[in-house]
Amino acid sequence: MAETAAGTDWRAWQESWDRQQEWYMPDREERFRVMLDMVEAVAGPEPRVLDLACGTGSITDRLLRRFPGATSTGVDLDPALLTIARGYFDGDERVSFVTADLADPGWTRLLPPGPYDAVLTATALHWLSTGPLATLYGQLAGLVRDGGVLMNADHMTDLGTPRINAVERAHRHAGMDRAKAAGALDWAEWWDLARKDPVLAEPTAERFAIYGEHADGDTPSLDWHTRTLLEAGFGEARAVWASPSDTLVLALK
Numbered sequence: 717m718a719e720t721a722a723g724t725d726w727r728a729w730q731e732s733w734d735r736q737q738e739w740y741m742p743d744r745e746e747r748f749r750v751m752l753d754m755v756e757a758v759a760g761p762e763p764r765v766l767d768l769a770c771g772t773g774s775i776t777d778r779l780l781r782r783f784p785g786a787t788s789t790g791v792d793l794d795p796a797l798l799t800i801a802r803g804y805f806d807g808d809e810r811v812s813f814v815t816a817d818l819a820d821p822g823w824t825r826l827l828p829p830g831p832y833d834a835v836l837t838a839t840a841l842h843w844l845s846t847g848p849l850a851t852l853y854g855q856l857a858g859l860v861r862d863g864g865v866l867m868n869a870d871h872m873t874d875l876g877t878p879r880i881n882a883v884e885r886a887h888r889h890a891g892m893d894r895a896k897a898a899g900a901l902d903w904a905e906w907w908d909l910a911r912k913d914p915v916l917a918e919p920t921a922e923r924f925a926i927y928g929e930h931a932d933g934d935t936p937s938l939d940w941h942t943r944t945l946l947e948a949g950f951g952e953a954r955a956v957w958a959s960p961s962d963t964l965v966l967a968l969k
């Protein structure tokens with residue numbers, strides 16, 4: 717990865733993370749666009765946002781480019797991705813980051829005090845199993861102001877449609893194979909690059925000690941998410957966008 721005069725090229729790492737994630741989700745940018753449309757619809761152009769399981773801060777990046785008056789707190793447990801996030805947003809007073817484990821019942825105590833207009837999260841909560849995720853939804857209902865919003869974009873599996881699921885998966889993987897042949901990096905290859913970077917090597921070793929390759933969680937259905945969000949204290953919940961493999965669920969407090 718290129719180095720700038722000031723050291724590590726954080727923008728290059730941010731962009732290479734985005735390309736790696738897009739290999740799995742070609743509709744990722746469209747999903748972010750709809751998420752921000754709904755933030756604007758609910759909270760206007762200067763929202764106070766919690767970017768949950770923020771990784772390198774991809775959601776925060778889109779948020780601030782579209783709504784310069786927004787503020788964002790990013791929360792994650794991964795020391796390497798947080799190193800990139802902190803480097804990329806260094807000096808931007810609208811942004812802060814918190815290291816926390818969302819499966820730890822006391823994690824909200826580490827946050828700047830709420831309430832938040834919007835809690836936004838993508839491609840992350842399937843790292844939790846349904847028990848901790850239901851608990852997390854309850855905690856998030858307590859962090860969002862009345863009239864505020866939680867949006868979760870993730871894989872939501874409908875077990876009642878196995879044939880549709882199989883053809884969708886096969887089609888998606890064929891596209892991924894073609895992109896790979898054209899040079900796209902997958903998860904393991906991207907982390908191999910991070911391991912070789914002098915600044916990221918140590919936090920990368922730490923993140924593998926925390927998670928291993930990837931934490932094992934669940935991908936419950938959209939019905940499970942909407943029901944659990946209503947039980948958690950949100951007033952309404954439904955999908956506001958879906959691709960063949962991913963869904964964006966919105967819950968209004």
Ligand SMILES: C[S@@+](CC[C@H](N)C(=O)[O-])C[C@H]1O[C@@H](n2cnc3c(N)ncnc32)[C@H](O)[C@@H]1O
Nearest residue numbers: 769770771774792793794817818819838840843
């Ligand atoms: C695939 S990345 C997605 C990151 C970002 N939301 C994006 O769309 O680029 C999943 C993120 O969830 C975070 N994560 C998973 N389990 C977590 C937990 N228990 N506590 C905090 N963060 C967690 C990981 O560290 C990782 O940054």
